[in-house]
Amino acid sequence: MTQASVAGGPAAAAAEAAIEMCSVRVGEALFGIPIMEILEILDAPATRPVPLAPAHIGGLVHYRGEILTAVSLRSLLGLLPHTKPPDLLVFDGKDGDGRDGKGKDGYFGLLVDAVGEVLTVTAEEFEPNPSTLDDSRKALFAGAYKLENGLLVMLDPARFDPVKLSQ
Amino acid sequence: MLRANLLTFSQVLSIFPDKPGVDDLIREFLIESQDGLDRMEQCLTELEERPQDAELLAEIFRSVHTIKGTTGFLGFLRLESLSHAGENLLGLLRDRKLEANGEIITALLGLLDGLRAILQSIEATESEGEAGQDAAIIERLRELADGSQVKASAAAVSAKKGKAPAGEEPAVAHSGAAESTLRVDIGLLNRMMNLVGELVLTRNQILQSNSAEAGFAPLARRLDMVTADLREAVMKARMQPVSHVFSKFPRLVRDLSQQLGKPVRLELQGQETELDKSLLEAIKDPLTHSVRNAIDHGIEAPEVRQAAGKSPEGLLRLSARQQGSYVVVEVTDDGGGIRVERIRDKAIERRLITAQKAAQLSDRELLQLIFLPGFSTAEKVTNVSGRGVGMDVVRTNVERIGGKVELDSRPGSGTTLRLSIPLTLAIIPALIVRSRGQNFALPQGALFELVHLSAGQAREEIEWLENAPLYRLRGRLLPLVFLDRLLAQTEAGGDAGCYIAVLNADGRRYGLVVDGLADPEEIVVKPLSAVLKGIGMFSGATVMGNGEMALILDPGAIAVRAGVSLNADEQDPPDTEQASAVSGPEFLLVEAGGEEAALPLEDILRIERIPRTRVERVSQRPVLRFEGSLLPLEDRVGLLEAAASRDSEITVVVCRDGGRHVGVTVSQVVDVASGAPLMHAGTNIVATEVTLLKERVTGVIDVAQIPELPEPVEIAG
Numbered sequence: 001m002t003q004a005s006v007a008g009g010p011a012a013a014a015a016e017a018a019i020e021m022c023s024v025r026v027g028e029a030l031f032g033i034p035i036m037e038i039l040e041i042l043d044a045p046a047t048r049p050v051p052l053a054p055a056h057i058g059g060l061v062h063y064r065g066e067i068l069t070a071v072s073l074r075s076l077l078g079l080l081p082h083t084k085p086p087d088l089l090v091f092d093g094k095d096g097d098g099r100d101g102k103g104k105d106g107y108f109g110l111l112v113d114a115v116g117e118v119l120t121v122t123a124e125e126f127e128p129n130p131s132t133l134d135d136s137r138k139a140l141f142a143g144a145y146k147l148e149n150g151l152l153v154m155l156d157p158a159r160f161d162p163v164k165l166s167q
Numbered sequence: 168m169l170r171a172n173l174l175t176f177s178q179v180l181s182i183f184p185d186k187p188g189v190d191d192l193i194r195e196f197l198i199e200s201q202d203g204l205d206r207m208e209q210c211l212t213e214l215e216e217r218p219q220d221a222e223l224l225a226e227i228f229r230s231v232h233t234i235k236g237t238t239g240f241l242g243f244l245r246l247e248s249l250s251h252a253g254e255n256l257l258g259l260l261r262d263r264k265l266e267a268n269g270e271i272i273t274a275l276l277g278l279l280d281g282l283r284a285i286l287q288s289i290e291a292t293e294s295e296g297e298a299g300q301d302a303a304i305i306e307r308l309r310e311l312a313d314g315s316q317v318k319a320s321a322a323a324v325s326a327k328k329g330k331a332p333a334g335e336e337p338a339v340a341h342s343g344a345a346e347s348t349l350r351v352d353i354g355l356l357n358r359m360m361n362l363v364g365e366l367v368l369t370r371n372q373i374l375q376s377n378s379a380e381a382g383f384a385p386l387a388r389r390l391d392m393v394t395a396d397l398r399e400a401v402m403k404a405r406m407q408p409v410s411h412v413f414s415k416f417p418r419l420v421r422d423l424s425q426q427l428g429k430p431v432r433l434e435l436q437g438q439e440t441e442l443d444k445s446l447l448e449a450i451k452d453p454l455t456h457s458v459r460n461a462i463d464h465g466i467e468a469p470e471v472r473q474a475a476g477k478s479p480e481g482l483l484r485l486s487a488r489q490q491g492s493y494v495v496v497e498v499t500d501d502g503g504g505i506r507v508e509r510i511r512d513k514a515i516e517r518r519l520i521t522a523q524k525a526a527q528l529s530d531r532e533l534l535q536l537i538f539l540p541g542f543s544t545a546e547k548v549t550n551v552s553g554r555g556v557g558m559d560v561v562r563t564n565v566e567r568i569g570g571k572v573e574l575d576s577r578p579g580s581g582t583t584l585r586l587s588i589p590l591t592l593a594i595i596p597a598l599i600v601r602s603r604g605q606n607f608a609l610p611q612g613a614l615f616e617l618v619h620l621s622a623g624q625a626r627e628e629i630e631w632l633e634n635a636p637l638y639r640l641r642g643r644l645l646p647l648v649f650l651d652r653l654l655a656q657t658e659a660g661g662d663a664g665c666y667i668a669v670l671n672a673d674g675r676r677y678g679l680v681v682d683g684l685a686d687p688e689e690i691v692v693k694p695l696s697a698v699l700k701g702i703g704m705f706s707g708a709t710v711m712g713n714g715e716m717a718l719i720l721d722p723g724a725i726a727v728r729a730g731v732s733l734n735a736d737e738q739d740p741p742d743t744e745q746a747s748a749v750s751g752p753e754f755l756l757v758e759a760g761g762e763e764a765a766l767p768l769e770d771i772l773r774i775e776r777i778p779r780t781r782v783e784r785v786s787q788r789p790v791l792r793f794e795g796s797l798l799p800l801e802d803r804v805g806l807l808e809a810a811a812s813r814d815s816e817i818t819v820v821v822c823r824d825g826g827r828h829v830g831v832t833v834s835q836v837v838d839v840a841s842g843a844p845l846m847h848a849g850t851n852i853v854a855t856e857v858t859l860l861k862e863r864v865t866g867v868i869d870v871a872q873i874p875e876l877p878e879p880v881e882i883a884g
Contacts, residue, residue, distance in 0.1 A: 048716035049605070051654035052702045060699075060708055060716050065365035067708045067716065069696040108696070166698045 017123065021145070021152065023116040024089070026073045031112070032119060032145060032152040039092055039107070041115050044085040054166055058111040061088055069162045070109035076140060076165075086111040091157040110160050119152065121145040126154070196237050197290055198350070203230035204283055205414060211275055212417030218267040227275070228257040234282065245295040246285050252305040253278040256312040265312075274307050276418065353444070356405055363394075363401045364594070364691035370394045371712035388780075402443070402590075409487040409496065410438035412451050416458055416485060423462045429481055430469060431462055436486035442494050446588055449568045450496065453561040457498045457584050458483065460558070465502035465582050475579065477501065493570075494590060499583045505576040507533045514539070534574055538562045561586075566672070566723070569595060569612045595692060596773075597709075599685035599717060600668065603656040606717035608690050608709055609668060609679070611773075613722040616839065617684070618667040625665050629680075638667060638678055641841075645669065647678045648729040650720075654704070672722035677731040679722070686776055688712060692719060703728065753841045754860055754867070757820065757833040760804030765858055765865045766820055766831065773821045774836055782807060782817070785876055791819065791830055800830045801873045807832060824870040831868060 021032035022041070040063075047059035047070060058072030070088055074081065093106035125145045129138050142156040158164070207230040210223045217223065235250035253275065259265040281304045288296040373387055413435050424431040442450075466472075466481035473479050484499040507530045514520045514536045525533070537558050561584075562572045570588040589595065589612070597608040598617075618640065620628060629647065630637045636647040647667065650656075667678040690709040695718075699705060706721040754765035775793075782789050782800065789800040789807055798821065800807075806817060819830040840860050857864050 046715070048708075048718075050699055050702070050705075050718065051605070051656055052704065053699055057698065060718075062710050062714075062716055065361045067693040067695070067710070069699060162696055162698045166701075 018120050019122070021119045021121055021154075022089070023119050023152065024073075024087075024112040025114045025116055026077060026112050027079050029077075030116070030150060030152055031073075031155050032121070033089065033155050033157060035118060037091060037157050038089050040090040042088040042090065042109075043115075045088050047085075047088075047111070056165055057162060058086070058109075061109050063090055063107060063109070066107055068107040068109050070111050071160050071162050071165060072111045073160075074111070074113065076160075082113050084113070086113055087115045088112075089115070089157075091160070093161045093163070108160070108162055110157070119147070121147075121152065193241065193289065193293070196241060197286060200234050200237070200282075200286055203233055204279060204286070206230055208276075208279055208418050209414045211272055211279065212421055214267050215269070215272055215421070221261070224257070224261045224267070228254070228261045231257055231278075231282075243285075243289065243295050245297075245301065246282065246289075249278065249281055249285070249301045249305060252308040253282075256308045259312055271311055274304075274311055277304050278308060351404070356401070359401050360405065361693075363398050364693075366394050367398060367691060368710050368712065368714070372714060375712065398594075402594075403441075405443050405445075406441035407444050407447055408438060409440050409442055409447065409494070410435075412447055412454060413438050413485055413487070415451075416454075419455065419458060420462065420483060423459065424481075427463065428468070429462065429466055430479060431466060431481040431483055434482065434484040434486075436484065437488045440487040440489055440494055442487075442588060443590065446568055446590075449564065450570075450586060450588055453564045453572075453586065454485075454496065454498065456558075456561050457586075458485070461498055461500040461502070461582065461584070465500035465504075467503050471503075475503075489590070490587075493587045496586045496588060497583055498586075499581060501581040504578040504580060504582055505534060505537070505574075506578060507576075510534065510536050534576055537574065538572070569610060571612075594689055596687060597690045597719065598668070598687045599711065600650070600666070600679075600681040600720075601683040601685065602650040602654065602681050603658040605656070606685065606711065606715055607650070607681075608688075608711075608717045608719045609670075610706075610719065610722065611687065613670045613672045615669045615671055618669065618678070619664065620667065621664040622662050636680075640669065640678070645676070645678045646729075646731055647680050648725060648731070649680045651682070653725065653729060670722045670726070672726050675723070675726035675731045677726055677729070679720075679725065687773075690717070690719070753839060754858060754865070755820065755839055756837040756860055756865065757831075758835050758837050759831075759833045760806060761834075762804065763837065763863075763865055764803075764833075765860050765867045766822060766870070767867065768839060770822045770824065770870060771820060772823055772828065775819045775821060775830075776816045777819055779807070779815050779817055788876060789832075790876065793821065793828065793830070797876060798828055798830045799873060799876050800832055801868075801870075802832045803868070806834060822870045824873070827875075829870050829873045831870070831873075 020035045022035045022038055024031050024033065042061070042063070045061050045063075047061055049059045050057060056071055056076045058070045058075065060067050061070050068090065072086070074086070088109045088111055090107055090109050093108045125147070126143055127146065128143045129141055133141070140155070140159060142154040142159070144154060145152040207227050210227045210230075214220065214223050214227070231250050231253045235247055235254055238244075238246040238250065256265070256271070256275070260267055260271070265271070281301050285295050285301075288294065370390055374391060416435070417433055420431055420433045461483055462481070466483070467475070469479035472481065482501040484497070486499070487494060487496045489495075511520075511525045511528075511533050514533075515522050515525055519539050520528075520536065538561075539559060565572050565586050565588070568588065570586055573585040573587075575583040575585070596611040598611060598614060600607050600609050618638070628638060630639070630644075636649065637644045638647055639645070645667075663682075665680050665682055666684055667680055669678050670676070688711055690711065692707045693709060694700075695705060695707055703724050704721060705718045706724075707719040709717050709719055711717055753768040755768050755771055757764055757766060777791065782791055784790065785797065789802055791798040791800055800819065818833050818835060820833055820836070821828055821830050856867055856869065858867055859865070
């Protein structure tokens with residue numbers, strides 16, 4: 001499996017037979033992110049809040065010499081802050097920030113309540129967002145996989161790039 | 168395993184930024200041609216003074232020849248025909264069949280501009296643009312070349328007597344230099360700088376950790392030294408000599424002096440002084456502005472100069488030198504200086520200041536008005552300068568990169584504009600301040616002084632005019648900005664008093680009220696993502712020595728956001744000057760070994776708390792490595808020996824004494840106060856070694872008395 005074919009999004013991913021998804025939990029819901037797109041998972045890193053920042057910005061996180069901006073999935077979903085420090089998924093914002101001069105590293109992070117196990121799903125289990133889903137959710141979710149004991153909501157990391165979210 | 172692969176992939180990406188479209192070969196060609204043309208421009212202006220210089224001619228010939236050679240190969244026909252026309256003329260010059268004169272140099276400069284335009288077009292659109300645009304330049308070059316044929320035969324004889332063709336000899340030296348240098352992608356350098364920053368942080372954490380392991384301390388010290396050296400080396404890699412910027416001025420000065428009919432001689436000094444590449448870019452425009460101003464407004468017309476008994480040729484000097492952690496760039500002209508009365512009248516006329524206000528200002532303060540937006544004294548608007556944009560832009564641009572601008576004018580004999588530029592942008596000294604439990608970094612460059620108010624004082628001494636908080640700083644009202652309110656921080660704050668950081672950002676003077684202070688630190692500036700930059704309060708973020716993160720405050724942006732106005736009476740440095748006129752010079756009151764002493768405030772650069780272990784010794788004298796140079800320490804009462812343990816910290820007041828810096832160890836800093844002069848009994852001689860401070864006679868430490876180090880050793884860099 002190549003990096004490029006997965007980055008093509010859910011449609012391309014659906015064509016492959018088995019996909020490894022990293023499951024994450026936020027509130028009651030279970031989400032899945034293709035494991036190939038995750039650069040690194042940090043266990044409850046120190047976050048530094050940014051005053052006056054848009055509500056969905058969870059704070060700054062120190063990652064390998066860079067300071068990356070982390071988006072809080074909890075606040076995106078309109079949930080109240082959790083008491084336990086969140087875990088962080090690090091992504092490479094392919095055409096995100098960092099282009100305006102200093103260093104190319106357009107990393108960004110997504111804060112989730114907890115990172116769970118890796119699940120293997122198949123393309124047949126995938127279904128796009130139902131038409132009845134709220135528009136604000138349609139913008140965030142990329143569809144869902146039908147698991148035996150519930151739904152695994154598919155997330156496309158590119159949609160969580162803080163620069164894009166703020167546009 | 169899998170993850171490791173991914174990381175490598177992303178690292179590769181970050182080292183090799185995408186290179187879309189433009190072929191590597193063309194890219195290489197563009198860079199080399201640009202370099203060649205830059206050299207050519209420099210040589211052409213030098214040629215004017217030394218028209219016989221064979222080496223210059225050879226160099227110019229080579230630049231054009233190289234372009235021509237490569238273009239044929241790459242298929243750029245327009246470029247080829249233009250460079251061919253130039254090469255013909257240059258060939259004649261090189262072979263001494265023709266002598267360079269003003270006319271020829273102008274035509275060659277025209278050729279240079281033509282070549283540059285085509286290169287730009289190739290860079291932007293990958294095509295040469297329309298052919299035929301260069302007809303005029305080619306025609307002119309041909310005319311000049313043909314005109315020479317008549318004299319050619321005579322000249323040719325003498326040329327043949329010359330040694331080997333001038334072109335070859337320097338070419339060898341040139342390629343030798345090329346072998347020992349290497350072109351490096353700036354992205355890679357930035358990444359190295361980042362990693363070094365990371366190493367600095369890790370080192371700080373290691374130094375702070377206490378390991379009982381035997382041999383840990385020397386290892387940590389070694390790591391400390393290696394890290395410092397590595398940081399310096401990487402910073403050096405980003406440095407370029409200022410000649411990269413200076414080299415464009417001979418041409419500019421030549422053009423302007425012809426345009427304005429003022430003969431001007433340009434002197435360049437300290438071209439080898441090095442500055443971070445990004446900063447070099449940033450000072451290009453301010454310098455250009457200043458040079459234009461100096462020639463247009465500063466230097467007088469030749470008749471006027473002669474009438475004043477000066478040489479009809481004006482002198483413009485550009486100089487650069489390193490001073491501590493700054494590079495000082497000066498633009499000096501020997502023109503008429505700035506007439507303060509004219510500045511005052513213009514400022515009143517343009518309603519930048521009221522007449523009453525103007526009457527109260529000293530000459531030096533009036534001079535500062537020139538930096539106000541919308542200011543111009545030019546009687547007529549020329550296309551060189553005088554449109555009322557200029558000096559304020561110069562100042563804003565320089566202050567944006569943490570620099571300072573000063574102006575000195577000597578009526579009748581000239582003006583000096585001094586730009587002080589920090590050596591690097593990536594690492595800056597900052598004071599860590601706290602607001603509602605969060606850390607923020609405040610760049611030292613904008614910080615003038617700190618005032619501590621206890622909870623009671625804060626209630627009494629902060630005054631309100633409607634909803635504008637104010638503080639009386641030595642009798643003058645200082646607008647205050649509460650950081651917690653500005654950032655809409657809702658966390659409960661303690662009631663333990665506060666600090667006012669007195670800031671001066673782009674001429675906006677205000678006090679930033681914060682809850683607390685931590686130690687000053689050298690911070691590594693990390694860029695913020697565009698979303699957070701958009702907030703407009705923070706210029707970046709940093710990771711501090713203890714691993715915590717801090718946002719870097721942007722004093723200028725905060726002033727604008729809080730509505731602190733930019734007006735004449737908030738200019739620097741009126742209040743220190745006025746205060747000193749009333750009550751004498753100001754002193755820092757310190758306590759060392761139970762005895763109070765005073766240090767002149769204007770000589771003080773920084774107050775540092777440093778670990779005792781950082782003090783080293785040179786021939787028994789305590790010294791401190793400070794910003795790349797050795798700082799002799801004055802330890803009057805033996806505080807260094809008295810320090811309880813090796814791990815304890817000492818306070819060092821860093822003072823300026825003429826060209827050098829010295830440090831004075833003190834137990835603690837007590838206060839700032841103005842001193843009243845004391846006369847020696849029965850005389851009118853003011854005692855210099857004592858002053859009356861807070862109603863007490865206090866000894867003044869004379870920093871000039873601190874002896875030089877036996878051998879003034881400069882650490883490389």
